[in-house]
Amino acid sequence: MADLIHLVSDLLWGSVLVYLLVGIGVYFTVRLGFIQFRHFGHMFSVLKNSRKADKSGISSFQALCTSLAARVGTGNMAGVAIALTAGGPGAIFWMWLIAMLGMATAFAESTLAQLYKTRDSDGNYRGGPAYYMEKGLGMRWMGVLFSIFLLIAFGFVFNAVQANSIASAMSGAFGFKPLYVGIFIVLLSSSIIFGGVKKIARTAELIVPIMALAYLLLALFVVLSNVEKLPDVFTLIIKSAFGFKEAAAGGLGYAVAQAVINGVKRGLFSNEAGMGSAPNAAASATPYPPHPASQGYVQMLGVFVDTLVICTCTAAIILMSGKFVPHGTVTGIELTQQALSAQVGDWGSIFVAIAIFFFAFTSIIANYHYAETNLIFLEHNNKKGILFFRFAVMAMVMFGSLATLPTVWSLADVSMGMMAIVNLVAIILLSGVVVKLAKDYNRQLAAGKLPTFDAREYPELQSQLEEGVWDNLAEGAEQDKEVKRTRLQVDNS
Known part of the structure; x- marks a missing residue:
């Protein structure tokens, strides 16, 4: 079974998804008039007024923090280190590229999620790819398929991975036993998850900005302390991305392929653009300006912050530390901890452990929010079903804290890849609606009006x-x- 999972993972990420993600990112970038570059500043303008909400929805800022809670986790610390050791420094360039293209894809999927959102039986906004597949395309079967993949990925597999990262980091930094760490994570997560979607959003709004800023400031300190190395780091990334260093050794094709595959895979795992996960948070928001496209701008910013800011910070810390060894045995969170400790002393390992705890913990509660939204799509808000699902998710968190997860990581790649394929097909079929909404928003904006749908x-x-x-x-x-x-x-x- 493990061999089959690895085979499917290699097939998806070795060819299918690389072409799909890049191709659809280019497609939306062109059709939306290079919106992520042309309206880069407008993302921040929308953010200024993002604290508004109503009784049915969370604020756009809370939706951004919830999506960042899911995005910013093991992918930013462990995932970047894995991309570097498996694909070389060039993988970072391809992470950047997939993020820049993915910003347009994120705009498309989050705009659609806002447009086709619904209210559940408690009066809360719900939505996401499953909902726009059913309402926009009239294909409930497609939404069901997507929801099943998301429940596997975000409800179970990713939460096990996040819990495993917390347990490993706490064990390495403080010597805590994984069993006790797992029990603590389950109790803390339960206290938030059982409080509902608005409590999840409030928790993310409180924790994510503080931890992201703290990590950014620490990375900035490391970069400024090694500023003379910065040109060499960027040169290394660019040369490795296109195999200039490997060309003389005759390994050009393989080196570039590994850089692309690992960069795209870890880039998507980190920023989630096109995967169909963040739109579940975007749909829960009360947008301001009151137009579906405004949430598209907010979620574009999320992709930018995740990959081009936070992932780049991790890459800089590792590449400037002298601890990076291509295809080395030290990888993942251990490499990030060693790299930071080499720069700032032993407390660097402790800082990474604490950061991983908060980032991965908020990922668990945000992942649960995504999964619950899709469970409601399948079961129409069955209260007993939701209660059973919450206990099942907590059981998976406990399992992840205790288990070794090589096969689980591959299962995460497969389920994430299948989610992405279903979602990408849907947003291509609905691309005309995305363009229509973007034009409507920008026409009103150019006329000096508050864009209103x-x-x-x-x-x-x-x-x-x-x-x-x-x-x-x-x-x-x-x-x-x-x-x-x-x-x-x-x-x-």
């Missing part, structure tokens, strides 16, 4: 949308603008 202007879409979700948005936005004008007049007087 009015479903009445798109009768071809109106019948596909959940009744009551978008119906009164235009009137609400006009009232909001009128209130602001009144306040401004009072202030001026």
Whole structure:
């Protein structure tokens, strides 16, 4: 069985997904007019007003933090180290490239998730790829397939992987026994998960920005302490990406292939663009500006922060440390800990252990949120089913804390790859809707208006949308603008 899983993983990541991810990233980049570069600054403008929410949804900032909670975890620390040892420094370049292209893909999938979102029986917004497959394409079977892959990947496998990373880091830094670490993770995760989607969002909003900033500042300290090495690091990454160093030795083709495969694989595992996971958080948000495309901009920023900021920090720490050995036996979180300790002293290993704990813990609760949303899609909010699922997820977290996981990692790659394929097919089929929404948003923005989605202007879409979700948005936005004008007049007087 293990051999079959490894075979399927190699097939998916050795050819199918490399072409799909790059090709679809290029496709959306071109069709959306290079939106991730042209409107780079606008991502931050949307973020300024991202704290608004209503009784049905979380804020856009909470949705960003929830998606970052899932993104920022083992992929940023252990995954970057694995990409470096397996694919060489050139893998980092391909991680950058897949992230830049993936920003356009993330815009597409998160915009669609916002458009086709629904309300569950508790009145909370829910949505994601399964929902736009059912509503936008009329293919519930496709949504069911996607949901099953996501439940395997995010409900079970990834949570085991995250718990395993926490247990390994805590054991290495403090000598804690994995059993006790596992029990602590289960108890802490349960206290958040059983509180529902809004408690998950509030926890992510509190923890993720603090830990991301702390890690960024530490990486900045390391880079500034070794600033003379920075040009050599970037030169090494670029040369290795295209096999310039290996060409003389006759290993060009193999070296480049390994750099591409490992860079793309770990890049997707880290930033998740195109996988269909982050849209589950994006759909839960109350967007501001009140338009589906605004959540696309927010989630583009998430991909940028994850890979081009945090993953680059990890790569810089490792490559500047002198601890990196191509195809070496030390890899994963152990390599990151050793690299940071070489730069700042023994407390570096402790810092990584603490960072892994918080990043991986928030990944567990965000992964659960994604899985619950898709379980609701399958079971229509069956309370007993959700309760049973929560206990099953906690059991998998406990298992991950205690087990060795080489086969589980391969299963994660397979389930993630199948998710991505189903989602990528769906967003290509719905690409016309994405372009239509992007043009509508940017037309209003260029005219100096607050971009507001009015479903009445798109009768071809109106019948596909959940009744009551978008119906009164235009009137609400006009009232909001009128209130602001009144306040401004009072202030001026």
